[in-house]
Amino acid sequence: MSALLSLRNVWVEYGEKVVLEKVNLEVSEGAFLSIIGPSGAGKSSLLRLILGQEAPTRGQVLLGGEPLEPQCGPDRGVVFQRYSVFPHMSVLGNVMFGLECPAAPIAARLFGSARRKAMGEAAAMLHAVGLGDSLNLYPAQMSGGMQQRLAIAQALIKRPRILLLDEPFGALDPGIRADMHGLITQLWRDYGLTIVMVTHDIKEAFTLGTRVLALDKRRHDPHAPHRYGATAVYDLPLRTAPAVVPPAPPQPDPNPLSAAAS
Numbered sequence: 147m148s149a150l151l152s153l154r155n156v157w158v159e160y161g162e163k164v165v166l167e168k169v170n171l172e173v174s175e176g177a178f179l180s181i182i183g184p185s186g187a188g189k190s191s192l193l194r195l196i197l198g199q200e201a202p203t204r205g206q207v208l209l210g211g212e213p214l215e216p217q218c219g220p221d222r223g224v225v226f227q228r229y230s231v232f233p234h235m236s237v238l239g240n241v242m243f244g245l246e247c248p249a250a251p252i253a254a255r256l257f258g259s260a261r262r263k264a265m266g267e268a269a270a271m272l273h274a275v276g277l278g279d280s281l282n283l284y285p286a287q288m289s290g291g292m293q294q295r296l297a298i299a300q301a302l303i304k305r306p307r308i309l310l311l312d313e314p315f316g317a318l319d320p321g322i323r324a325d326m327h328g329l330i331t332q333l334w335r336d337y338g339l340t341i342v343m344v345t346h347d348i349k350e351a352f353t354l355g356t357r358v359l360a361l362d363k364r365r366h367d368p369h370a371p372h373r374y375g376a377t378a379v380y381d382l383p384l385r386t387a388p389a390v391v392p393p394a395p396p397q398p399d400p401n402p403l404s405a406a407a408s
């Protein structure tokens with residue numbers, strides 16, 4: 147099977163500082179790739195390349211066999227550790243924005259049946275992430291775990307081909323983190339997602355991932371630490387299904403739009 151995402155001899159350099167060198171990576175559709183490595187190894191830089199926020203200084207990044215567009219498109223969704231939701235919008239508004247903005251780029255608002263359809267779609271996605279009863283709340287009224295559920299819904303509503311997670315659960319308490327592991331596993335299965343996740347938590351990397359990639363420097367120059375960059379030092383295939391047992395799916399609200407209409 148051909149790879150959904152390919153990195154071919156990718157380098158990231160800032161002036162004389164080499165952050166990543168000779169990174170070669172093929173990620174097949176449906177994979178859950180965890181990326182680990184010491185602080186400063188270039189894990190977030192790698193995600194920014196896949197997101198299209200940055201271009202490699204050498205090499206190529208291909209999505210579906212095509213060179214990546216130089217900006218983030220709807221084919222890539224991303225969830226950061228925090229602050230990725232709009233604080234001035236309700237939960238439903240946050241997710242609808244992802245549908246309204248591309249469909250009506252000037253007003254960022256749909257009307258009539260198109261709006262009702264978008265509302266139904268956004269409400270269904272919020273049910274899937276366990277926020278079906280919170281459509282009218284604002285982010286400030288929600289816990290960190292709920293905000294991350296919202297960030298995931300916001301990323302998934304555009305049906306990305308690949309979901310990028312940058313330390314998505316790093317700021318959460320252990321219990322909430324375990325719930326989120328169940329949720330992301332459930333969504334990965336239900337939506338047939340391809341996921342690339344950066345984490346500092348090695349247990350999390352091995353529990354969730356079907357494959358773990360470790361970035362680190364192979365060569366060091368003690369007199370010029372910036373001279374060599376990190377690369378993939380280990381690439382461990384684990385299994386085809388993650389070890390986490392997903393929780394029972396949330397019960398859908400029989401009439402999700404009634405809460406949203408108020």
Ligand SMILES: Nc1ncnc2c1ncn2[C@@H]1O[C@H](COP(=O)(O)OP(=O)(O)OP(=O)(O)O)[C@@H](O)[C@H]1O
Pocket residue numbers: 160163165183184185186187188189190191192
């Ligand atoms: N715009 C930039 N200009 C110069 N150096 C940069 C820039 N962006 C990142 N770097 C450097 O690239 C290196 C890798 O940073 P990056 O954030 O990708 O590492 P990381 O592995 O994600 O680290 P952490 O685990 O601490 O989040 C760091 O040394 C950082 O200082």
